[in-house]
Amino acid sequence: MKLLITLLIVGIASFSCEKEKIHSLPQDTLFVSTSDTANHVENMTEKAIDCNTCHTCEKPTAADPCLVDCPREKTWNVSAGSHLPGEGPEIVIIDQLEKLYQPVIFQHRFHSSMATMGVGCSACHHYSPEGKIPPCRDCHANETTATNLRQPSLKGAYHRQCLNCHREWSHDTDCDVCHLPLDPNSPRPATIDRTDIIGVDHPTIHIPEKQVFKTPEEKETVVTFHHQEHVELYKYRCVDCHWDENCSQCHDTLGKIKSFGDKLEAHHSPCTTCHNTVSEKTCGFCHQKQESKGFTHELTGWPMNRFHKKLTCASCHPQNQPLQRLNKTCTACHTNWYTGNFSHVVTGLTLSESHVELECTECHLEDNFAQPPQCETCHDGDVSYPDDLPGEKE
């Protein structure tokens, strides 16, 4: 018995040594072959997920987990927002084929930060339950099963994920791009270079101020797209428009660029989320005779004061709806301002003690704050704004 335990300890020690040997790996490295069932029950209890949701038997074991067929729709929920790219492991070691090749070192965080340019984590983690993201092997068996022919095997799943981008990017689909030979004399991957771009967010992309497109329309040929304005003023994230792009759009080593195609829908697709490109009445919004000037709020007939300038469009204009003209009355938005909670100081005029407790409407008649305040409500015409002020101006 003693011998057995000793052997076991030596075995575990040598196993972990073997893994240590590969590199000086960063702290948050994940080995896909290492089982993480130890904390599984705890994790699931924490998330209040009942065992029966995934398991069919009472006492599932690692050898026989008796799982219900994948995808387990009821519990699976792609929650792209709940896992930030930085929260994932930095490196994932894919070491199922240890006997054939050196383990694949997958630079997870590097790829996840790239994914933020596209659809996010769910580009690869297409089924993600609440809480911990399951490893691919939880669903993808070693071989395609007759009961679920659509689900690729583990090998197929890995290669589909990796090669979808890599074949478009480098056009190099040879095995040794990822799988280095076991032969000790062959070059081994260098120790991870922390000065490299791994784990760093995508470098800042230069956003053009505007782009001017010439269209084949008969009269209104020019479409001006104020790119910077859409990012900085309207606060759109890159992915809001560039949702259908992938790494190879910019990083194709052969320098090919994907064209949008000739179809009208394809040209309009990045704009349709917000602009009506279907109705012919609204064409003139973008298609004009000459380059259009950028947006200023003055154009709408309502120049913004220094307070409003700080706000995003969505603070006033309802989100996920076409922008609409709003009610100009101050109280339409500022519904909860009244004497006592509004500090008049911010307007640059500190009210005197005699004025500070008056109702707003006693000076600003009919809630019209755009008009000069009236003093006649209390005063007999001997005082008037702005010659006489109800306080001190800054």
Add this chain to the structure above:
Amino acid sequence: MQRRDFFKFMGASGALLSGASVLGAEHQSKIDPDNVVGVLTDFTECIGCRECEWACKNAHEMATPPLESYKDKSVFANYRRPDETGFTVVNRFHEKGCTQTDLDVKVQCMHCNDPACVSACIVAALEKQDFGPVTYDAWKCIGCRYCMVACPFEIPAYEYNNALTPIVQKCDMCISRLDVGKIPACVEICPRNALTFGKRSDLIKVAREKIADNPGKYVNHIYGETELGGTSWLFISCEPFDTLNFPKLEQASVVTLPESIQHGIFKYFIPPAMFYGLLGMIMKLTKPDSETADNTNSSSEVHHD
């Protein structure tokens, strides 16, 4: 018989023959297409690694360079066909609109539900197995190569370089592997599961789902579902198949018409009986004239006597 009568006779025979083909028109496939196995190839997943070519040769104990050498992409310069040295090949189509990369297309024997090669083989060296594969028995083969002429996909290849014991060669869906519960070698090695092995009816369902779930990704066509009465090997693609050197084919198998005529002619022996009956009728109808002439002659003879 006069010229005019001859044409009448030929017309009648033609009508009879077409009648025969009508008799045999209910040409039935010998297999149940729902109970055969097959392979679904998804061209959008293929990356042209050509490991399937290696695995195929390896499984059939054919001469092959090591797997490493299949990295060489220069072979894509020429369009290739399966031949006696390799039962499957991957061809690369450049500049296809549907993909940012090249489109790689694997071809091999389609294992038709109603194979023309089997129909053409006069010694039954080629045989359609109940569960799908079209197999070849070199011991029965006499080397007539009718199969090569019959195949609409130009698959069977002949060992022209083998002077003494040439045989026809083609994909056998790895039947020796299927017999021991393994899947075809090309399917097994495919790193991206571009090939899926399964029951043909299930594969059609999978293909339909894939097309429906990815609008715009695929052309709405499962090649092999209906072509020539259906094939065991099925394909889905993002480009129309005729641009990928796949022949545009009828829904009915090429064997339908010849087999209908051939089998129809001898069905219950009715058409031959009718044909000979017709001949008899013609004989009978034309006989009285000659008899009368004979009688006249003989009577005149008697008269002379």
